[in-house]
Amino acid sequence: MKPLPLPQLLQRNRVMVVCSASFAYLLYAALTALVDPPREGWAALANPKNIAAAVALLTAAATLWQPRHVQGIYAVTSVGYLLVAILEIPRAVAWGDMPMHLTLWLTLNVLVSYLVFGTRLGTGVNVVSVLTMLVSVLMNGPVAPSNLADWLTAVIVMGGTGLIAFSTVTFIEQNLSADLYTTERLRAARKDALTEVLGRSATEEELERSIQQALKNRAPLSIIVTDIDHFKRVNDVHGHGAGDDVLRSFGKRLRRSVGGSGGQVGRWGGEEFLVILPGLARPDALAVAERLRAEVAGEPIAGLDVTASFGVGSLRGAEDNAEDLFARADSAMYNAKRSGRNSVR
Numbered sequence: 388m389k390p391l392p393l394p395q396l397l398q399r400n401r402v403m404v405v406c407s408a409s410f411a412y413l414l415y416a417a418l419t420a421l422v423d424p425p426r427e428g429w430a431a432l433a434n435p436k437n438i439a440a441a442v443a444l445l446t447a448a449a450t451l452w453q454p455r456h457v458q459g460i461y462a463v464t465s466v467g468y469l470l471v472a473i474l475e476i477p478r479a480v481a482w483g484d485m486p487m488h489l490t491l492w493l494t495l496n497v498l499v500s501y502l503v504f505g506t507r508l509g510t511g512v513n514v515v516s517v518l519t520m521l522v523s524v525l526m527n528g529p530v531a532p533s534n535l536a537d538w539l540t541a542v543i544v545m546g547g548t549g550l551i552a553f554s555t556v557t558f559i560e561q562n563l564s565a566d567l568y569t570t571e572r573l574r575a576a577r578k579d580a581l582t583e584v585l586g587r588s589a590t591e592e593e594l595e596r597s598i599q600q601a602l603k604n605r606a607p608l609s610i611i612v613t614d615i616d617h618f619k620r621v622n623d624v625h626g627h628g629a630g631d632d633v634l635r636s637f638g639k640r641l642r643r644s645v646g647g648s649g650g651q652v653g654r655w656g657g658e659e660f661l662v663i664l665p666g667l668a669r670p671d672a673l674a675v676a677e678r679l680r681a682e683v684a685g686e687p688i689a690g691l692d693v694t695a696s697f698g699v700g701s702l703r704g705a706e707d708n709a710e711d712l713f714a715r716a717d718s719a720m721y722n723a724k725r726s727g728r729n730s731v732r
Contacts, residue, residue, distance in 0.1 A: 409447035501552035582638030590653025609672030632689035694729035
């Protein structure tokens, strides 16, 4: 099975992280309620811990429903958790207690925020969260020195967790950027610089791969070799710039016509192109070639009236190889040339 690209893997991991943290909080809320049942009865549903549990449940459900929007979902979740902390901190300061449970979950949220939002937005979210917590503690003071020491400890632990998460996510982002750059370079190297269809070596690779896949699946495979008629005349009369425009537009027209059905187009050399048609036997490939011929002849290409000749070759069996297949299609294309051009063979 083909491995997923790194951006897709990162998105999948974001979904897993958010769901894991949300379900972990739900488990915490349920188990602590069983071990130490609330004395307030049903009124306990309105306390900050249970409000946070409702936020966690909605977060998990929304993320599983719309995983592509996990960052937006967790942005709303972060606001919800921050409001819960604002409700909980005055109660804790008034009691003179250190809300250990709250600070543990806020520390976990620091890590989750970096993994979900990345370094820039994650830093913003976490700085706002820590500052809100500190301001809330100071505004609801005075705080006993021993209790203040506990709060400072929590802030330092959250800050240390944030630095570790920041370094880890920075490493991930740097590697992701390098992978994207390498992928773009490889993709560009596979293309013909002028026409932006596959280049010669990439076309040969795709042809070999398509043959192996067709033989493995016992499926038909056909190719079309096509050559622009009287292309030298285009260069001689209109100049090489016009010739380049014709080649570029010709390749684009071929790609647009067969790309939606899984066909691939490559420039074999000069004004000659190769079209790979997985899953098509010779009769269907001939129909495709005739359609391409009519499209080329029926409308000017780069402002010039040009035609092209097409030759079709189809895979015959396990004894066939790329050279045999191409030779048959190329021979058929030259038969079309000898028959007056602007035709399919």
